[in-house]
Amino acid sequence: MALSQQVQSLAEEAVCPICLDLFTDPVILDCGHNFCRSCISQCWEKKEINSCPECREEFPERNLKINRALANLAEKTRKLNLNRKEKESKLHCEEHQEELKLFCETDKKLICVNCAGSREHRDHRFLPIDEAAEIYKDQLKSSFDSLTEKKLAFLETKLKQKGKISEVREQSSSLQAHITSEFSKMHQILTEKEQRLLRDLREEEERILEPMEKNLREIQENLNSIEEKLSKLQKQMEQKDELIFLKEEACRKRRISDERQKLSVSAAGLSIGKFKGPLQYTAWREMINSINPGKTLLFIFLMLNPVVTG
Secondary structure, three states: OHHHHHHHHHHHHOEOOOOOOEOOOEEEOOOOOEEEHHHHHHHHHOOOOOEOOOOOOEOOOOOOEEOHHHHHHHHHHHHHHHHHHHHHHOOEOOOOOOEOOEEEOOOOEEEOHHHHOOHHHOOOOEEEHHHHHHHHHHHHHHHHHHHHHHHHHHHHHHHHHHHHHHHHHHHHHHHHHHHHHHHHOOOHHHHHHHHHHHHHHHHHHHHHHHHHHHHHHHHHHHHHHHHHHHHHHHHHHOOOOHHHHHHHHHHOOOOOOOOOOOOOOOOOOOOHHHHHOOHHHHHHHHHHHHHOHHHHHHHHHHHHOHHHHO
């Protein structure tokens, strides 16, 4: 308590009235008031007149003098604050008010030496904090490596899925060009047939791509989930305070599952035969039926035997 009051008293004297934080490179004005050099400089840059933010006294020149005594006071206050925070960060047993120095592997909790000899922890296995922290960090490392492998697998699957999607799109584009080229040779009567085939192709493309796109989204969702878990594990692995690390580890409700998720690439192809078959034959047949249904067989015979017509 005395230390806290001492720090509070020093802090009040070592606080800049502009930034309300401990002085950094304090300077004193001719009027006797003190400010951080950067604070008063920024304050004056915004004004045309050099005046004290505290008493409003104006100065013809910017005369800033270093206040070494105040700088030393601010530095001592910072150190006192750090010492106080370090002491407050020490975790103590709520029951015995002793420093937590052991980790009970049986109950997965931090305990003090008195707790270790109590009936509650009889026949339990204990580890020193540093040793326990090392063990659980290794376990986290294993989980981290496992997730990293999963991430690589999903990235590879994602790449393959994108390749399959590109193949379907390229096939579709090629087929559209083929269909357009073939029907461009025909008269207006063939336009309806052409548009119908293009529509069917688009519908089939959408039908094939829909599960592929869905699978790609699921892959991305799994990747996002893994990235989030990796980030959390990374932060926990970087925790330098072993007490806080073990406390967080003891509170974790469940471990990251090492169960492998099924990776698959949805692959399907367009009905090439339907869109790249003998289009002229089917188109001519429809055109003949449209022109003169009674002479369909004759037109087909003449089309297949050009020598006769010659």
